[in-house]
Amino acid sequence: MALLGADFRLTPHRREVFEILQGSTDHPTATDIFTRVKDRAPGMSLATVYNCLEHLSSAGLIKQVHLERGQSRYCANLHEHVHFHCETCGKVTDAHPAAGFDPAKFWNLPAGTKITRTELAIHGVCSHCAAKHL
Amino acid sequence: MALLGADFRLTPHRREVFEILQGSTDHPTATDIFTRVKDRAPGMSLATVYNCLEHLSSAGLIKQVHLERGQSRYCANLHEHVHFHCETCGKVTDAHPAAGFDPAKFWNLPAGTKITRTELAIHGVCSHCAAKHL
DNA sequence: TGAACACTTTAGAATCATTCCAATTCTAAT
DNA sequence: ATTAGAATTGGAATGATTCTAAAGTGTTCA
Numbered sequence: 001m002a003l004l005g006a007d008f009r010l011t012p013h014r015r016e017v018f019e020i021l022q023g024s025t026d027h028p029t030a031t032d033i034f035t036r037v038k039d040r041a042p043g044m045s046l047a048t049v050y051n052c053l054e055h056l057s058s059a060g061l062i063k064q065v066h067l068e069r070g071q072s073r074y075c076a077n078l079h080e081h082v083h084f085h086c087e088t089c090g091k092v093t094d095a096h097p098a099a100g101f102d103p104a105k106f107w108n109l110p111a112g113t114k115i116t117r118t119e120l121a122i123h124g125v126c127s128h129c130a131a132k133h134l
Numbered sequence: 135m136a137l138l139g140a141d142f143r144l145t146p147h148r149r150e151v152f153e154i155l156q157g158s159t160d161h162p163t164a165t166d167i168f169t170r171v172k173d174r175a176p177g178m179s180l181a182t183v184y185n186c187l188e189h190l191s192s193a194g195l196i197k198q199v200h201l202e203r204g205q206s207r208y209c210a211n212l213h214e215h216v217h218f219h220c221e222t223c224g225k226v227t228d229a230h231p232a233a234g235f236d237p238a239k240f241w242n243l244p245a246g247t248k249i250t251r252t253e254l255a256i257h258g259v260c261s262h263c264a265a266k267h268l
Numbered sequence: 269t270g271a272a273c274a275c276t277t278t279a280g281a282a283t284c285a286t287t288c289c290a291a292t293t294c295t296a297a298t
Numbered sequence: 299a300t301t302a303g304a305a306t307t308g309g310a311a312t313g314a315t316t317c318t319a320a321a322g323t324g325t326t327c328a
Contacts, residue, residue: 163314165314181316184316204314206314
């Protein structure tokens with residue numbers, strides 16, 4: 001379990017949003033989540049979905065992902081990973097490291113720079129789409 | 135020189151936008167560019183700035199960068215590089231590789247996946263801001 | 269030269285995602 | 299139970315971007 005901020009409350013709504021995200025592998029957007037939440041908690045508003053996502057993010061339970069302009073995506077996979085975005089079908093999948101990866105080893109950042117997080121997006125064509133175009 | 139698409143015309147407006155971007159190291163947003171362009175081409179509209187950025191991007195002369203939600207940023211540095219984003223002062227700087235970097239070596243992508251580009255964003259605190267908080 | 273056509277540019281409207289706001293409801297601790 | 303601080307709501311507001319329809323600018327080639 002992640003260390004939660006002292007003032008973070010896991011309310012029923014936040015739990016719903018979190019569980020939906022944990023059960024999804026497709027990096028849904030806020031409106032995707034809003035659609036899925038309707039079955040479980042019909043009364044929840046889109047503003048609340050945004051609010052929950054915001055709080056879950058800052059509590060470190062989920063991550064917000066920005067792959068392209070437009071909607072943000074969310075992800076409950078907290079393991080070290082990167083995102084692969086298929087430019088043909090639009091799907092986003094996680095890829096896990098084959099070996100330890102330290103960005104500081106590869107890029108010349110000025111001395112004294114502190115790294116808090118890195119986000120690597122790999123864009124291309126997924127194997128599924130690539131196979132269709134043979 | 136990059137290979138230009140057969141149907142790309144470097145009009146005066148597009149040239150202005152391109153030159154402004156080439157002369158900038160701060161990864162300006164569309165509205166930043168709109169502000170800067172006013173001195174050189176007072177009549178240009180924001181819609182035209184967007185239009186020029188769109189065409190320059192798809193012609194491969196510039197790159198569009200998405201670091202966080204909100205405005206897209208643009209960059210005329212076509213060398214292989216990554217972006218460092220300071221969470222304190224908001225500045226974005228380029229970092230160039232110390233050695234060749236092949237994402238396929240580090241992440242397990244399904245066989246058959248085609249990579250067209252990778253975008254690595256490193257978030258943290260720049261050396262300048264870090265020095266202020268001692 | 270000039271008519272036809274394609275591309276570019278413009279201003280403003282429209283759209284889309286997100287955030288803000290004020291009012292209401294809930295929760296936890298006195 | 300009372301009360302203060304959060305959480306939630308719907309709707310309004312904001313901000314970035316895209317769309318649209320009309321006007322401008324070339325370019326081509328008869």
